[in-house]
Amino acid sequence: MSLHPAPTRRQWLTCAAGLALPLRGFGATGEGAAALIRPLAIKSTCLDITRAGERVVAVGERGHVLLSDDQGVQWRQAAAVPTRATLTAVHAVDARLLWAVGHGGMILHSADAGDHWQRAKSNAEAGDVLLSIRVDADGRGLAVGSFGVALRTRDGGASWQRETLIPSEVGERHLNRIFVATGSTWLIAAEGGHVMRSDDRGEHWLPVKTPYAGSLWGGLALADGTLVACGMRGNLLFSADAGRSWTHRSVAGAGSLCAAAQRGDGLLALVGVDGTLVTSSDGGASLKLYQQDDRATLTGAVFLPSGALAVSSTAGMRVLKYIG
Numbered sequence: 001m002s003l004h005p006a007p008t009r010r011q012w013l014t015c016a017a018g019l020a021l022p023l024r025g026f027g028a029t030g031e032g033a034a035a036l037i038r039p040l041a042i043k044s045t046c047l048d049i050t051r052a053g054e055r056v057v058a059v060g061e062r063g064h065v066l067l068s069d070d071q072g073v074q075w076r077q078a079a080a081v082p083t084r085a086t087l088t089a090v091h092a093v094d095a096r097l098l099w100a101v102g103h104g105g106m107i108l109h110s111a112d113a114g115d116h117w118q119r120a121k122s123n124a125e126a127g128d129v130l131l132s133i134r135v136d137a138d139g140r141g142l143a144v145g146s147f148g149v150a151l152r153t154r155d156g157g158a159s160w161q162r163e164t165l166i167p168s169e170v171g172e173r174h175l176n177r178i179f180v181a182t183g184s185t186w187l188i189a190a191e192g193g194h195v196m197r198s199d200d201r202g203e204h205w206l207p208v209k210t211p212y213a214g215s216l217w218g219g220l221a222l223a224d225g226t227l228v229a230c231g232m233r234g235n236l237l238f239s240a241d242a243g244r245s246w247t248h249r250s251v252a253g254a255g256s257l258c259a260a261a262q263r264g265d266g267l268l269a270l271v272g273v274d275g276t277l278v279t280s281s282d283g284g285a286s287l288k289l290y291q292q293d294d295r296a297t298l299t300g301a302v303f304l305p306s307g308a309l310a311v312s313s314t315a316g317m318r319v320l321k322y323i324g
Helices: 008-016
Strands: 046-052 055-059 065-068 087-092 098-102 107-110 130-136 141-145 152-153 161-163 176-181 188-189 194-198 206-209 216-221 227-231 237-239 247-250 259-262 269-271 276-280 288-291 298-303 309-313 318-321
Touching: 046 309, 046 318, 055 087, 055 098, 055 309, 098 130, 098 141, 141 176, 188 227, 194 216, 227 259, 227 269, 269 298
Parallel strands: 046 087, 046 298, 087 130, 130 176, 176 216, 216 259, 259 298
Antiparallel strands: 046 055, 055 065, 087 098, 098 107, 130 141, 141 152, 152 161, 176 188, 188 194, 188 216, 194 206, 216 227, 227 237, 237 247, 259 269, 269 276, 276 288, 298 309, 309 318
């Protein structure tokens, strides 16, 4: 039995990206610096991935933003990213408009599918670690992160206001990932076995205690309306009522699960620590465990039109072609 407590997602991200090392001349958050174009950026630590139309966009350490227009065969860095802070999450509003967040309270947006990025003005503080962002097409959005930090916009990101989502000890814990059940029902995978739930697109929140007591790092709404949340040591939660109640399952031998994606044919894939890949072709009723040979942690996943799975990882970008 380990005598050391399990790390939170924030602590894991900190270790994975080497964030304890300040950038010389720019401070720990990379203030005043622009991301450098580096030939080996594709092999650097990447922490999240999304699709913007046919383009795949990934973000990670040193302000790296990686783009692929050929289903992950080739990658290039974004032309202009105004930070060297580690970026932890990326969200696509549509095929052109993207948002990213990271350390130092960094909020970035791109209006050209990720080629060029600008900083958003916000009330974030230098010590804030933002871990997830969601902005809808009408301009309402939310960014959340460590120790309950939350920033809200109602004007398409022109301004961001700092808010407390839940005024209690539960609300002061890390808010790891925003995911959406329906257009109006938003959820946040959080700490202490809690999923935060809102029925008005993030205006008001209630904590939902689940049967699992540990940290939850990601979540996804499946095509049939089922919700899945994933967390430490292969633990999974499922909800059939838009997040009001949850059932618990665990995958023996799996590492902590960071993210989930679903293919058009219904195949569910979950990825995580130690090269963990868990798949299900029946909505989670049965689960198969695989591990990548190099055990690199898989941090995010999206299915490509080809059916292959593109993943971000601590060893850079890769495409898993044979998933099923």
